[in-house]
Amino acid sequence: QVQLVESGGGVVQPGMSLRLSCVASGFSLNNNGVHWVRQAPGKSLEWVAFIQNDGGLIYSADSVKGRFTISRDHSKSTVFLQMNSLRADDTAVYYCARDIWLLEWRFFDLWGRGSLVTVSS
Amino acid sequence: EIVLTQSPGTLSLSPGERATLSCRASQSVSSNYLVWYQQKPGQAPRLLIYGASSRATGIPDRFSGSGSGTDFTLTISRLEPEDFAVYYCQHYGTSMHTFGQGTKLEIK
Numbered sequence: 001q002v003q004l005v006e007s008g009g010g011v012v013q014p015g016m017s018l019r020l021s022c023v024a025s026g027f028s029l030n031n032n033g034v035h036w037v038r039q040a041p042g043k044s045l046e047w048v049a050f051i052q053n054d055g056g057l058i059y060s061a062d063s064v065k066g067r068f069t070i071s072r073d074h075s076k077s078t079v080f081l082q083m084n085s086l087r088a089d090d091t092a093v094y095y096c097a098r099d100i101w102l103l104e105w106r107f108f109d110l111w112g113r114g115s116l117v118t119v120s121s
Numbered sequence: 122e123i124v125l126t127q128s129p130g131t132l133s134l135s136p137g138e139r140a141t142l143s144c145r146a147s148q149s150v151s152s153n154y155l156v157w158y159q160q161k162p163g164q165a166p167r168l169l170i171y172g173a174s175s176r177a178t179g180i181p182d183r184f185s186g187s188g189s190g191t192d193f194t195l196t197i198s199r200l201e202p203e204d205f206a207v208y209y210c211q212h213y214g215t216s217m218h219t220f221g222q223g224t225k226l227e228i229k
Binding site for chain 1 (some may be wrong): 129153154156158164165166167168171172175177209213216217218219220221222224
């Protein structure tokens with residue numbers, strides 16, 4: 001079955017760190033760019049960060065710049081989101097999503113089920 | 122930064138009715154990069170429409186997308202019980218990817 005699976009979420013105190021992982025099954029994640037998108041409770045979706053398939057292009061939202069780092073390990077076919085200096089407003093479900101470039105179109109075609117991160121003292 | 126505004130915030134309809142959801146961009150965007158997703162409670166978003174009007178694999182033909190420039194529409198021709206969910210539009214940007222705030226489609 002083709003799917004993405006996130007892990008690594010949990011409850012942490014403000015200022016602490018957490019690392020999320022995104023692993024694919026049924027296909028090789030090494031062939032695709034990957035995004036992280038988060039959703040605070042009851043809120044809309046917020047794009048967080050992107051890494052190209054070869055890691056050559058990386059960019060992130062201003063709200064997490066300098067605190068969150070996206071990376072990937074091709075040997076493990078895994079994409080990571082290292083989250084430092086966590087704040088209460090980082091509390092959200094974090095999804096990884098597969099990036100697709102199809103001819104002239106661009107979109108996220110496959111999403112994981114998400115990993116909940118709660119930042120609370 | 123492009124801002125996407127979806128309307129209405131909540132749409133109350135009955136099965137069998139037609140649903141029309143709007144997504145307005147703060148500036149003109151390429152329709153190639155306008156995407157619609159469906160999200161049900163406790164689930165991940167699901168790709169519905171890309172390129173403003175192309176249905177993703179496995180999406181029923183009662184779903185259709187249209188629009189250009191700043192105004193885009195998602196239409197569900199005849200609502201089925203499983204269509205009641207939250208719908209998001211997205212602009213796939215150059216270094217930023219913006220989502221609208223969502224339209225909740227609820228059963229009347």
